[in-house]
Amino acid sequence: xLVVACIKQVPDTTQVKIDPDxxxxxxxxxxxxxxxxxxxxxxxxxxxxxxxxLRATVISMGPPNTEVTLRKALARGAxxxxxxxxxxxxxxxxxxxxxxxxxxxxxxxxxxxxxxxICGQQTIDGDTAQxxxxxxxxxxxxxxxxxxxxxxxxxxxxxxxxxxxxxxxHEVIEAPLPALITVTREIxxxxxxxxxxxxxxxxxxxxxxxxxxxxLDEATIGLKGSAxxxxxxxxxxxxxxxxxxxxxxxxEKAAQLLLGKLIEKxxxxx
Amino acid sequence: MSPxxxxxxxxxxxxxxxxxxxxxxxxxxxxxxxxxxRFDKIGERLKNTLVYAFGQRRVLRRPFGINHVVLYWSFLIxxxxxxxxxxxxxxxxxxxxxxxxxxLYYTLAFIFDLASLLALLAVLVALSRRLFLPPPHIExxxxxxxxxxxxxxxxxxxxxxxxxxEIAQGTEAAARFMPVSALVAAAxxxxxxxxxxxxxxxxxxxxxALVLLGFLNYLPYSKHLHILTAIPNCYFxxxxxxxxxxxxxxxxxxxxxxERVEQFTWKDxxxxxxxxxxxxxxxxxxxTFTGKPLDPRLVVHDIKANLLKNGSxxxxxxxxxxxLIGGGQVGSVSEEVIWECTTCGACVEECPVFIEQYxxxxxxxxxxxxxxxxxxxxxxxxxxNMEQRSNPWGMAPAERTKWTADMSIRPxxxxxxxxxxxxxxxxxxxxxxxxxxxxxxxxxxxxGISWGILGRDELCCGDSVRRLGNEFVFDRMAEENIKLFTxxxxxxxxxxxPHCFSSFHDDYRQYGLELEVVHHTELISRLLKESRLKxxxxxDLGNVVFHDSCYLGRYHQIYEAPREIVASVTGRAPIExxxxxxxxxxxxxxxxxxxxxxxxxxxxxVARIEQALExxxxxxxxxxxxxxxxxxxGLKDKNxxxxxxxxxxxxxxxxxx
Numbered sequence: 073x074l075v076v077a078c079i080k081q082v083p084d085t086t087q088v089k090i091d092p093d094x095x096x097x098x099x100x101x102x103x104x105x106x107x108x109x110x111x112x113x114x115x116x117x118x119x120x121x122x123x124x125x126l127r128a129t130v131i132s133m134g135p136p137n138t139e140v141t142l143r144k145a146l147a148r149g150a151x152x153x154x155x156x157x158x159x160x161x162x163x164x165x166x167x168x169x170x171x172x173x174x175x176x177x178x179x180x181x182x183x184x185x186x187x188x189x190i191c192g193q194q195t196i197d198g199d200t201a202q203x204x205x206x207x208x209x210x211x212x213x214x215x216x217x218x219x220x221x222x223x224x225x226x227x228x229x230x231x232x233x234x235x236x237x238x239x240x241x242h243e244v245i246e247a248p249l250p251a252l253i254t255v256t257r258e259i260x261x262x263x264x265x266x267x268x269x270x271x272x273x274x275x276x277x278x279x280x281x282x283x284x285x286x287x288l289d290e291a292t293i294g295l296k297g298s299a300x301x302x303x304x305x306x307x308x309x310x311x312x313x314x315x316x317x318x319x320x321x322x323x324e325k326a327a328q329l330l331l332g333k334l335i336e337k338x339x340x341x342x
Numbered sequence: 343m344s345p346x347x348x349x350x351x352x353x354x355x356x357x358x359x360x361x362x363x364x365x366x367x368x369x370x371x372x373x374x375x376x377x378x379x380r381f382d383k384i385g386e387r388l389k390n391t392l393v394y395a396f397g398q399r400r401v402l403r404r405p406f407g408i409n410h411v412v413l414y415w416s417f418l419i420x421x422x423x424x425x426x427x428x429x430x431x432x433x434x435x436x437x438x439x440x441x442x443x444x445x446l447y448y449t450l451a452f453i454f455d456l457a458s459l460l461a462l463l464a465v466l467v468a469l470s471r472r473l474f475l476p477p478p479h480i481e482x483x484x485x486x487x488x489x490x491x492x493x494x495x496x497x498x499x500x501x502x503x504x505x506x507x508e509i510a511q512g513t514e515a516a517a518r519f520m521p522v523s524a525l526v527a528a529a530x531x532x533x534x535x536x537x538x539x540x541x542x543x544x545x546x547x548x549x550x551a552l553v554l555l556g557f558l559n560y561l562p563y564s565k566h567l568h569i570l571t572a573i574p575n576c577y578f579x580x581x582x583x584x585x586x587x588x589x590x591x592x593x594x595x596x597x598x599x600x601e602r603v604e605q606f607t608w609k610d611x612x613x614x615x616x617x618x619x620x621x622x623x624x625x626x627x628x629x630t631f632t633g634k635p636l637d638p639r640l641v642v643h644d645i646k647a648n649l650l651k652n653g654s655x656x657x658x659x660x661x662x663x664x665x666l667i668g669g670g671q672v673g674s675v676s677e678e679v680i681w682e683c684t685t686c687g688a689c690v691e692e693c694p695v696f697i698e699q700y701x702x703x704x705x706x707x708x709x710x711x712x713x714x715x716x717x718x719x720x721x722x723x724x725x726x727n728m729e730q731r732s733n734p735w736g737m738a739p740a741e742r743t744k745w746t747a748d749m750s751i752r753p754x755x756x757x758x759x760x761x762x763x764x765x766x767x768x769x770x771x772x773x774x775x776x777x778x779x780x781x782x783x784x785x786x787x788x789x790g791i792s793w794g795i796l797g798r799d800e801l802c803c804g805d806s807v808r809r810l811g812n813e814f815v816f817d818r819m820a821e822e823n824i825k826l827f828t829x830x831x832x833x834x835x836x837x838x839x840p841h842c843f844s845s846f847h848d849d850y851r852q853y854g855l856e857l858e859v860v861h862h863t864e865l866i867s868r869l870l871k872e873s874r875l876k877x878x879x880x881x882d883l884g885n886v887v888f889h890d891s892c893y894l895g896r897y898h899q900i901y902e903a904p905r906e907i908v909a910s911v912t913g914r915a916p917i918e919x920x921x922x923x924x925x926x927x928x929x930x931x932x933x934x935x936x937x938x939x940x941x942x943x944x945x946x947x948v949a950r951i952e953q954a955l956e957x958x959x960x961x962x963x964x965x966x967x968x969x970x971x972x973x974x975x976g977l978k979d980k981n982x983x984x985x986x987x988x989x990x991x992x993x994x995x996x997x998x999x
Contacts, residue, residue, distance in 0.1 A: 084730075084738075086738050087738045087739065087740065103730075105730055261719070261722065262722060262726075263715060264711075264715040264717070264722065264725060265715065266712060266713055266714065266715045267592065267598050267712040267713065267814045268594075268596075268597075268713070270814065271592060271593070271594050272594070275594070320744065320773055321744075321747075321773055321776070323773065
């Protein structure tokens with residue numbers, strides 16, 4: 073049985089700036105990283121592999137250089153990877169993305185039963201948190217979002233019990249398999265790849281599925297299949313507040329300034 | 343005096359055979375280690391052997407070392423005496439001192455007599471020190487020590503016994519030249535009947551013979567194996583300073599680091615045979631000093647014990663009796679110990695016979711990181727950040743130029759700028775060390791140096807990951823840096839951080855990078871000497887205590903440059919702490935410890951600050967950003983940061999511009 077982790081390679085948004093004139097992202101020279109939430113989805117799938125003997129499969133939709141990220145997944149212990157890459161998939165919003173990912177998972181399940189699909193709770197570039205639930209909807213799987221602990225998977229009984237992290241409380245629920253889980257960063261600590269595994273991953277074959285193989289209706293994928301159209305990208309205006317002092321270089325002065333402000337506004341209760 | 347020759351021949355043959363067999367068993371295990379070439383530069387090696395083995399230079403660095411020198415040289419001399427003793431016993435008609443020309447005979451008799459006395463005295467001093475003074479180290483009162491010292495004492499007493507009884511019989515022609523033996527004869531044997539004198543001579547002769555042969559056969563099974571191995575160990579020492587690790591080759595099917603004792607090189611194994619358990623490395627080690635389980639002497643001892651325990655299993659390729667890592671008993675090194683080393687190099691610096699202790703710890707770290715992916719949790723983030731962002735904090739590359747804020751700093755351009763000022767991660771990203779960076783920039787400008795920076799393109803040198811055993815990531819980082827340096831046409835480099843300095847100076851040389859690298863303290867000292875940098879006035883910083891960086895000092899012998907600078911700026915030489923120069927005590931930040939918490943014992947940086955505070959400083963002067971952070975933290979811990987400040991050498995100079 074399979075556990076499928078869906079991962080995405082994203083621009084390192086902490087290094088992305090927006091061109092004030094054109095309102096577009098300056099992508100030049102910005103390195104790509106594995107979405108920090110997806111790292112934990114990958115790790116959780118590997119833990120389920122270790123614990124329940126599931127075969128860990130990693131899929132990612134993206135440009136051909138996504139291969140680099142998939143190799144990192146192999147180095148950490150994934151059994152197989154599938155790269156979903158085709159010009160027709162490009163420009164996709166969350167709807168069109170979940171369409172491709174869902175049909176890839178359906179294809180995988182034709183060869184081997186899928187027990188669980190695991191996604192990161194959201195990506196740091198779009199921050200919508202919609203792709204995971206979108207996949208679940210399209211596949212008709214139970215969806216368990218914001219999970220910070222998988223308590224158990226009962227394969228014979230086709231059940232999974234998880235804990236969801238909600239604002240100020242936890243929710244523990246049981247769901248039937250197959251299910252889709254989106255995970256928070258607290259769910260696990262990452263493992264580190266050994267050198268022999270890294271070297272193996274560097275040489276490993278990455279399965280590529282393009283649309284010729286997938287055969288999806290081009291009207292439902294990529295830019296054409298997207299329900300969202302970007303009209304403008306801009307930095308939000310700072311509505312209120314001010315930056316006090318130079319905390320990075322003169323932390324003591326900045327702290328003093330802040331303290332003064334707080335006292336002045338009578339916001340300190342001693 | 344001649345014994346029963348047949349009986350003696352039988353004893354000699356048996357004892358020598360047993361000794362030979364023991365040595366064969368011991369030394370055959372050394373050949374299980376990996377290859378390593380230590381057979382080059384014979385002339386230089388012989389010179390080292392003369393200076394360090396026969397000249398005992400490192401032994402003499404401790405006052406008590408003189409006792410060892412006396413014993414050692416007495417032994418060398420008495421080796422001749424004992425050779426004569428054995429050969430004379432076997433072939434009395436052919437070999438005898440008395441067959442030599444009279445002058446030589448008398449001279450040797452005198453020298454042997456005196457050497458025996460010195461050896462006996464040295465042994466008595468060593469015994470008294472162990473019995474009556476606080477033990478210099480924990481193993482000083484071991485059974486092994488007392489057995490060997492007693493054997494030597496008895497051997498010397500027997501020597502005097504033999505010769506005194508011969509003198510008393512009037513059969514020793516050199517009696518006049520053997521004052522000690524003559525004294526013993528006069529004191530204990532005068533007037534004794536001839537019978538008992540002959541009996542005494544026989545008794546002492548056999549006592550001498552048996553103790554000598556017993557001693558010989560005890561050696562291979564005790565720490566006194568060093569009598570056989572220490573001299574060759576000095577010959578085979580690393581000729582350069584120990585300051586880098588060997589490269590690893592990353593191809594499928596290889597293993598990385600050391601998990602099994604035979605993955606060490608033959609020389610590493612030979613090191614373990616050469617340890618006398620003198621404990622000097624333990625005294626020098628900051629981890630041992632602060633009460634952590636790491637003791638470099640025990641690491642070496644564990645390697646030896648593991649080899650002896652597993653020897654036949656390794657040869658027969660059967661399962662090990664004891665793992666090298668994590669076996670929980672003597673002969674096995676715990677993971678905790680492996681992670682406690684700061685790679686400060688104090689152990690290697692101290693060892694009188696050039697054992698390389700801490701590099702073996704890095705070998706084992708390599709196994710844990712590269713083969714097992716096992717390391718302290720603190721390091722997960724560090725390793726990720728280094729790989730993803732090429733700096734320890736995972737900060738964005740754009741942050742690297744923040745320190746330049748209101749300064750006009752040029753990018754490095756080959757042909758237009760002479761030096762690359764390599765800022766380093768701390769110098770560019772840590773708020774405190776940015777001050778040092780800015781000071782260096784001002785100094786370079788004041789001296790009219792042509793320099794530029796890489797700005798956001800600069801990458802981490804990878805020092806920490808290499809010392810932490812993550813050689814794979816280091817290898818990738820090194821390749822990237824070399825590509826960058828080559829593209830940019832960099833040939834001369836100034837570094838702020840001693841760790842960058844050491845990395846580019848030595849680690850990168852293994853990759854064929856031949857840069858002229860200079861640490862800022864060396865450059866500033868040179869600029870001052872050449873009067874290219876002129877100070878406007880002296881600066882009063884109160885009592886200035888200087889703290890040596892391990893990677894500048896012990897790794898590269900840069901001790902005087904920073905001190906001379908401080909002296910020029912303040913008008914007087916800095917105050918030395920009790921541990922300084924090659925004996926300096928680590929700040930606790932090296933070997934990747936900058937990024938790890940200390941969970942056991944006292945904090946190393948606090949221990950160092952306490953040593954500094956003993957000298958009542960107003961300023962502690964450092965030359966490394968790690969030392970800066972560690973010592974500032976130490977001051978806060980001691981609530982002394984309002985009275986004492988830590989300044990980099992460059993900051994001190996900038997105040998005088």
